[in-house]
Amino acid sequence: MYSVNVPVPGRVRELADALYPELLGFDRVREDHSCLLKRLGDADHVSRLQHRAHRALEGSPAVEAEITGIDYFDDPPLGSAPVVYLAVESPGLERIHANLAETFDAVDGLEGSDYVPHVTLARGGDSEVARRLADREIEPIRWTVSELEFWDGTYRLPVSRVGLPA
Numbered sequence: 135m136y137s138v139n140v141p142v143p144g145r146v147r148e149l150a151d152a153l154y155p156e157l158l159g160f161d162r163v164r165e166d167h168s169c170l171l172k173r174l175g176d177a178d179h180v181s182r183l184q185h186r187a188h189r190a191l192e193g194s195p196a197v198e199a200e201i202t203g204i205d206y207f208d209d210p211p212l213g214s215a216p217v218v219y220l221a222v223e224s225p226g227l228e229r230i231h232a233n234l235a236e237t238f239d240a241v242d243g244l245e246g247s248d249y250v251p252h253v254t255l256a257r258g259g260d261s262e263v264a265r266r267l268a269d270r271e272i273e274p275i276r277w278t279v280s281e282l283e284f285w286d287g288t289y290r291l292p293v294s295r296v297g298l299p300a
Contacts, residue, residue: 135176135287136183138191138234140169140227142253143277146201146220150255153204156267161214161258166290169199169222169253171282172234173241184284184294190237191282191300197226201253201275206264211243214258218267222251227279 150167157163177183200223207217231249240246283292 136174136180136293137285137287138171138174138187139283139285139292140171140199140222140251140279141281141283141292142167142169143275145275145277146253149201149220149272149275150253153255153267156263157218157256157259159259159263160218160256163256164254167253167255168283168285169227169251170285171227171251172231172238172245174234174238174284180284180286180293186237187234187284188296188300190234191230191296191298194230194233194298194300195226196278196280196298197224197230199224199227199251199277199279201272203272204255204267204270205252206261206268207250208261208264210257211248216259216261216264217257218255218259218264219252220255222253224251224279227251230282 201220202223203221205221210217235246281295281297284294286293
């Protein structure tokens with residue numbers, strides 16, 4: 135599965151690292167952190183998929199984003215629950231997601247009007263631990279999203295980047 139992801143600044147990774155000891159009881163703890171912007175699907179020819187995505191991103195400006203807190207999905211549409219994440223507020227990212235969803239069909243329950251920008255920390259653990267984490271206060275982290283990554287989910291690697299404005 136290929137996707138377009140938002141790389142996060144080092145301050146976000148530092149926050150995730152600081153929370154790591156409290157996430158150890160979860161089934162899966164993420165070690166790489168980014169914000170999934172849009173799933174693109176599988177492709178026989180990655181270059182064609184990237185070309186379509188580049189066309190959909192044309193005119194997209196750099197946008198502001200902010201980590202505003204810790205939250206969780208108690209009943210995610212896919213995978214084990216709960217999913218603990220860093221909440222991302224960014225009307226600009228939501229607009230870019232909507233533009234990409236016009237070119238690449240939205241995944242029901244996850245994208246389109248259901249899209250929630252976030253940075254996943256862990257999944258499949260104790261709901262009470264997720265609630266306690268969500269009650270924690272954190273300092274907001276603001277940054278300018280000036281590039282996006284095309285991500286290969288099979289190998290869990292970025293395959294290319296596109297600068298914003300695109």
